[in-house]
Amino acid sequence: MDERARDQVIVAGAGPVGLVTALRLARAGIPVTLVEREAMLGHDLRASTFHPPTLEMLDELGLTAPLLAQGLEVPTWQVRKHETHEKALFDLSLIAEDTRYPFRLQCEQWKLCELALEQARGVDAIDLKFGWTVEDVEQDDAGVNVRCSAPDGGGEEVLRGRWLVAADGARSTVRTLLALPFEGLTYPETTILVTTHFPFEEHLPELSRVNYVWIKGGTFSLLRLPDLWRCSVYAAADETPEQALEPDRIQAKLRRIVPAQSDFEILEIRPYRIHQRIVDNYRIGRILLAGDAAHINSPSGGMGMNCGVHDAFNLTDKLPRVYAGESDALLDLYSRQRQPIARDEILGQAHRNRTRMLEPDEEARLRTLRDLQATVADPVRHREYLLRSSMITGLRRAAEIQ
């Protein structure tokens, strides 16, 4: 067996989690083969929020400065009532002593992936296999065998490595091959993502760049990206999900937000379902799960990708120490530190955010709004809320777990 096959880590999936994992391992001197099913990176609009600790982590890889240059800083975000414009305004300057980046960054996830891939292309220790698919996995005491199919029906190859990181996303092949239960639920509603250049900020007073809004009988969110607004809307009670997607009905939904005279120029309409699921253990022998392969949650609060990047950093802090001779029990610690935080802090918060905005009862909404306003009026509670929603509390809790 050659030296690389004996030593390397195989990473399945070149999403944000797989790419960051590969870069960090290579920096620690560990050879990596990164296997990605697609021939090239996709540019779908998925995550668009980077939280402060993620920006701190990515800074170590030199990725934060170019992301800041391509994104929009969001110093405040809000929960508001559409009809009255009443709001609770969360102000991240209150956590300026807790982070170098006291803001959310609105920037497309694919920009992170492009920047990370560009860096990975220049690193000898990383072997990139785009267009290759992980088909099967076996492990023994010394390592893993990962059977991959080549692009365009071009045969198969079995890769040998010391460890496998499964960063192959929500439908993870590796998790499926291991028959790991992915416990949780699928929410009943379909979220409809609509993107438009329409200048909502010129029509709705005092918008932030991230807004979660109650509108009579429904809810929507407005998230700003450098070139467009990303608006999430839902089917009305008397519409099927299919009807809700009809172009005229989408126009009507946007017209409820701003009664514009002419049609909105719409760039994209994309429906998606939301799931909340998690595996119990992120380590199965020599196989380590990270990112969406291990946990998925409602995008409300913008935490899924961030949580996966945090997994990647925790894991790549520990794997080099195992290479340097420390016990591989460190990798159990990876699971012990990350799984409960994802379960309680990330899935839990995302679920509460979603439930809060989907609450149909006007009085219950008002009570929640008053409660949030009381929170932001109290500097101690406001800061605590921001530390949690910015994912700092979860990381601090994880660091305490031994």
Ligand SMILES: Cc1cc2nc3c(=O)[nH]c(=O)nc-3n(C[C@H](O)[C@H](O)[C@H](O)COP(=O)(O)OP(=O)(O)OC[C@H]3O[C@@H](n4cnc5c(N)ncnc54)[C@H](O)[C@@H]3O)c2cc1C
């Ligand atoms: C509409 C939407 C909005 C979202 N908004 C946010 C947000 O604002 N903030 C946030 O933090 N998160 C958000 N998320 C979640 C975020 O997109 C994911 O958490 C993130 O992409 C997870 O990264 P990952 O690297 O774990 O998985 P992925 O990005 O899914 O990457 C997995 C990769 O593995 C590859 N792969 C799969 N199977 C195989 C195989 N067998 N062999 C080889 N390669 C394989 C795939 O092609 C893919 O490239 C959103 C998601 C959606 C859908």
